[in-house]
Amino acid sequence: MTGDMLRIATAGSVDDGKSTLIGRLLYDSKSIFTDQLEAIERTSSQRGDESADLALLTDGLRAEREQGITIDVAYRYFSTPERKFIVADSPGHVQYTRNMVTGASTADLAIILVDARKGVLEQTRRHAFLSSLLGIPHLTVCVNKMDLVDYSEERYDEIVAEFTAFAAKLNVTDVMFIPISALRGDNVVDRSETMGWYTGRSLLGHLETVHIASDKNLIDARFPVQYVIRPQRADGLDHRAFAGTVAGGGLSVGDKVVALPGGFGTEVVKIWGPGGAERSEASAGDAVSVELADEIDIVRGDMIVRPGNRPHVGRDLDAMVCWFSETRSLSEGDTFWMLCGTRETRVSVTGMNYRLDVNTLHRDGAADELELNEIGRMTLHCQQPMMFDEYRRNRQTGSFILIDEATNATVAAGMIGAPVAHDSNVVWEAGKVTREHRAYRGATIWLTGLSGSGKSTIATELERRLVAEGRPAYLLDGDNLRHGLNADLGFSDDDRRENIRRTAEVASLFTDSGAVALVSLISPFAAERQRAREIHAARDLPFFEVFVDTPLDDCEARDPKGLYAKARAGEIAQFTGIDSPYERPVTPEFVIRPSDGGPADIAEMILQRLGM
Numbered sequence: 001m002t003g004d005m006l007r008i009a010t011a012g013s014v015d016d017g018k019s020t021l022i023g024r025l026l027y028d029s030k031s032i033f034t035d036q037l038e039a040i041e042r043t044s045s046q047r048g049d050e051s052a053d054l055a056l057l058t059d060g061l062r063a064e065r066e067q068g069i070t071i072d073v074a075y076r077y078f079s080t081p082e083r084k085f086i087v088a089d090s091p092g093h094v095q096y097t098r099n100m101v102t103g104a105s106t107a108d109l110a111i112i113l114v115d116a117r118k119g120v121l122e123q124t125r126r127h128a129f130l131s132s133l134l135g136i137p138h139l140t141v142c143v144n145k146m147d148l149v150d151y152s153e154e155r156y157d158e159i160v161a162e163f164t165a166f167a168a169k170l171n172v173t174d175v176m177f178i179p180i181s182a183l184r185g186d187n188v189v190d191r192s193e194t195m196g197w198y199t200g201r202s203l204l205g206h207l208e209t210v211h212i213a214s215d216k217n218l219i220d221a222r223f224p225v226q227y228v229i230r231p232q233r234a235d236g237l238d239h240r241a242f243a244g245t246v247a248g249g250g251l252s253v254g255d256k257v258v259a260l261p262g263g264f265g266t267e268v269v270k271i272w273g274p275g276g277a278e279r280s281e282a283s284a285g286d287a288v289s290v291e292l293a294d295e296i297d298i299v300r301g302d303m304i305v306r307p308g309n310r311p312h313v314g315r316d317l318d319a320m321v322c323w324f325s326e327t328r329s330l331s332e333g334d335t336f337w338m339l340c341g342t343r344e345t346r347v348s349v350t351g352m353n354y355r356l357d358v359n360t361l362h363r364d365g366a367a368d369e370l371e372l373n374e375i376g377r378m379t380l381h382c383q384q385p386m387m388f389d390e391y392r393r394n395r396q397t398g399s400f401i402l403i404d405e406a407t408n409a410t411v412a413a414g415m416i417g418a419p420v421a422h423d424s425n426v427v428w429e430a431g432k433v434t435r436e437h438r439a440y441r442g443a444t445i446w447l448t449g450l451s452g453s454g455k456s457t458i459a460t461e462l463e464r465r466l467v468a469e470g471r472p473a474y475l476l477d478g479d480n481l482r483h484g485l486n487a488d489l490g491f492s493d494d495d496r497r498e499n500i501r502r503t504a505e506v507a508s509l510f511t512d513s514g515a516v517a518l519v520s521l522i523s524p525f526a527a528e529r530q531r532a533r534e535i536h537a538a539r540d541l542p543f544f545e546v547f548v549d550t551p552l553d554d555c556e557a558r559d560p561k562g563l564y565a566k567a568r569a570g571e572i573a574q575f576t577g578i579d580s581p582y583e584r585p586v587t588p589e590f591v592i593r594p595s596d597g598g599p600a601d602i603a604e605m606i607l608q609r610l611g612m
C-alpha cells in the first residue's frame with residue numbers, strides 16, 4: 001500500500017476537539033516540523049498545560065486562511081511509512097456546511113467527532129448526512145473525550161447505538177467507530193491502554209489500512225481539458241497538447257477518443273506525466289497532458305472521453321444544492337456563474353423541488369428559497385451545453401459550484417442527480433431501444449453556405465459513400481424539405497429561422513436512430529445554427545458544421561438554377577447574398593473552399609476526419 005494517498009475530511013466544531021485531534025495525528029506520527037513542535041511545547045508549558053496543546057498547531061494557521069481565501073479550508077499533509085494523508089481542516093463555526101462541502105468533495109473518508117459527554121447532536125447528524133450526500137465512501141466516528149467519561153464502555157456503546165440508528169436512514173456503506181481521547185492520545189496513533197475493552201484499531205491504524213483503491217470510478221474515462229499547451233517547435237510544427245487531471249477511468253496511448261461537446265473522433269498519440277516524462281497510460285487522479293492524432297479544435301472546458309462511453313451532454317440538470325451565502329438567499333429564477341470541473345457557464349434556477357431538513361431528512365416541497373447552510377433539490381438551466389455524470393457515478397464530473405456574479409463569492413455547491421428533459425410538462429419518451437442497441441452511432445453533418453456554393457453536391461456525395469459502406473445515411477436538403485415539411489415557409493428572416501429549427505429537430509431524430517443526417521441548408525443565421533448544435537448536444541448527439549465557403553462571385557457564376565440572374569433582375573426578393581444576409585460561421589468544424597478540390601475529394605476528406 002506504500003505510496004497511496006488518503007484524503008480525509010474532518011467534521012466537528014472546535015469544541016469537539018478537531019484541531020487537537022489533527023494536531024495529535026501530526027504530532028504522534030512525527031509529522032510536525034521540529035521548530036513548530038518546540039514552539040508549541042514552549043507555549044503549552046508557559047501556560048502550565050500538562051501536555052502540549054496540539055490545537056495550537058492548527059489554530060495558529062487560521063490567520064493565514066482568513067486572508068481573502070474564498071474557500072476557507074486548509075489542507076494538512078502528513079505521512080507514515082504506510083500512506084500519505086491529506087486532511088481538509090475546516091473551522092467549525094457557522095460556515096460548517098460550506099467548509100465541509102468544499103473540503104470534502106474529493107475526500108475518501110470523513111472523520112466525525114462526537115463529544116462523549118454530549119453524544120449525538122444535531123450537528124453530528126448534519127455532518128453524517130453531508131458525508132453521505134457527498135458520497136464520501138468511508139465514515140469514521142471518533143467518540144472523543146473518553147477521558148472525561150472515565151473511559152466508559154457503556155457510554156461509548158450508547159453513542160454507537162444512537163448514531164447507528166440515524167445512519168440507517170442514510171446511504172453510507174462503511175461506518176467505523178473508535179473511542180478516543182485526542183488530548184491524551186488514546187487510540188489516536190497508539191492503542192489505548194486504558195480502554196482494554198476496545199479491541200479495534202487506533203484511528204491512525206484504521207486510516208493506514210482502510211481500503212480505498214476500489215472507490216474510484218475506473219470505468220468511465222473522463223479527461224476535462226484544463227488548458228491547451230502550444231509548444232513552439234524548432235521545426236515550425238505546432239503540436240498541441242491538452243493538460244488536465246483525469247477525472248475517471250483511464251486513457252492509454254492508442255485509445256480512440258472523442259472530444260466533447262464538438263464530438264470529433266481522434267486517437268491518443270502521446271501522454272506525458274508531470275515533469276514531461278512520457279508514459280503509456282494515465283488513470284483517475286493523474287495530472288497529465290495528452291497529444292491527439294488530429295488537429296481538432298479543443299478548448300479549455302472540453303472533455304476527452306471514449307466514443308462508446310460518454311457523459312451526459314445537456315443544458316438542463318437536476319441537482320442537490322447546498323447554499324452557503326450569509327448575505328443572500330437562493331430562489332427560483334436566480335442566475336449564477338457555474339463552474340463544473342474546468343467548464344464554466346451562466347446558469348439559472350428553473351425550479352425548486354424541495355428543501356431538505358438535514359436533521360429529520362424531511363422534504364419540504366413548499367419551500368421556494370434556501371438560506372445559509374440549507375440544502376435543496378432543484379432544476380437548473382445552463383446557457384452552454386455541459387458535460388456531466390451523475391454525482392453518484394463520478395464525484396468530479398458530477399459536481400459544480402455556483403458563484404455570485406456580482407460579488408464573485410462562491411455561494412453554493414451542487415451534486416448532479418440527472419439530466420432533465422427541457423420542458424417540464426412534456427417528458428422526453430426515452431423508448432426501450434437505447435443507443436447501445438443500435439448498430440451505428442448517428443451524426444449530423446450540417447452543410448451551410450450560399451445558394452450554389454456546393455452544399456447539395458457535397459452532401460449527395462457523402463450520402464452515396466456512406467450508403468455504399470452500408471451505413472444508414474439520409475440527405476435532408478432545404479429545397480426538398482420546402483416541398484413538404486416546410487411547405488408553409490417562405491424566405492423572410494422568421495421563416496428561415498423556423499426552417500432551420502425544424503430541420504435541426506428532424507436531423508436529430510435521424511441521428512438518434514443511428515443514421516448520418518446530411519443537412520444541406522443555406523441556414524444563414526449564426527444563432528440558429530448554434531441552436532441546431534445545442535438541440536443535438538442536449539441529446540448527446542454528434543453535430544458537425546461544414547461551412548461551404550464559396551465566394552458569392554463564384555456562386556453567381558455557377559448559378560445552377562438561374563436564381564442569381566433572377567434575383568439581380570429583381571424577380572426574386574430577399575435572395576441570400578444579394579438582398580438577404582449570410583452570417584459566416586466563426587468556428588465550424590470544417591471550412592470548404594473551391595481550392596479544396598472537387599466534391600469527391602471533399603467528401604473523402606470529411607469522412608476520413610470524422611473516422612467514418
Ligand SMILES: Nc1ncnc2c1ncn2[C@@H]1O[C@H](COP(=O)(O)OS(=O)(=O)O)[C@@H](OP(=O)(O)O)[C@H]1O
Nearest residue numbers: 451452478491496499521522523524573574575576
Ligand atoms: N430568396 C431566396 N434566398 C435563398 N434561396 C432561395 C430563395 N428563393 C428560392 N431559393 C431556393 O431555396 C433554396 C434555399 O432554401 P433553404 O431552405 O436552404 O434556405 S434557408 O436555410 O431557409 O435560408 C435555395 O437552394 P440552394 O441553391 O440549394 O441553396 C434556392 O434554390
Ligand SMILES: Nc1ncnc2c1ncn2[C@@H]1O[C@H](COP(=O)(O)OP(=O)(O)O)[C@@H](O)[C@H]1O
Nearest residue numbers: 450451452453454455456457558560597598599
Ligand atoms: N467543389 C466544387 N468545385 C466546382 N464546382 C462545384 C463544386 N461543388 C459544386 N460545384 C458545382 O456548383 C454547383 C453547386 O450547386 P449545389 O450543389 O446545388 O449548391 P447548393 O446546394 O449549395 O445550392 C453545381 O453545379 C456543382 O456541380
